[in-house]
Amino acid sequence: MGAAAELGAHSLGAxxxxxxxxxxxxxxxxxxxxxxxxxxxxxxxxxxxGMSAVVVNGVTxxxxxxVxxxxxxLREVEPATRVQGVPARVFTRA
Numbered sequence: 001m002g003a004a005a006e007l008g009a010h011s012l013g014a015x016x017x018x019x020x021x022x023x024x025x026x027x028x029x030x031x032x033x034x035x036x037x038x039x040x041x042x043x044x045x046x047x048x049x050g051m052s053a054v055v056v057n058g059v060t061x062x063x064x065x066x067v068x069x070x071x072x073x074l075r076e077v078e079p080a081t082r083v084q085g086v087p088a089r090v091f092t093r094a
Contacts, residue, residue, distance in 0.1 A: 002039060017049075020057065032069070044079070064094070 001007075002021035009027045013019065017031035020039030025031065028046045035049040038057035043049060047061045050069035055061060062079030071088040080094035 008045065026063070047077075 001019045002023060004022045005019045006024045008025055008029060011025045011027060011029045013031040014033040016033045017035045019025060019037045020041065022040050023037050024042045026043060026045035026047065029043045030048040031037065032049060032051040034052040036054045037043060037049065038055055040058045041055050042060040044061060044063040046064045049055060049067045050071065052069060053067045053071045055067065055073045059073055059076060061067060061073065061077045062081065064080040065077045066082045067073055067077065067088065068084035071084050072086045073083060073088040077083050082091040083089060084091045
């Protein structure tokens, strides 16, 4: 976990998940094994980042959003949206 990174209440970071400097992980968010959250990024409340997925520096993953395993997120992810692929693209919206 990077310097000044924040983990919200009831968030879960599995073994091998990486959180960069000044990143914020919201309440109830889940980081699966090997997930990599870049510095200054934000994973909002209830979002999930899949196994070996990457969220690059400075990107926000909205509340309740899901990032599929192995995805590489280069842009903001709207709340309650599922993204997948390299680069990550919208799969479904709520």
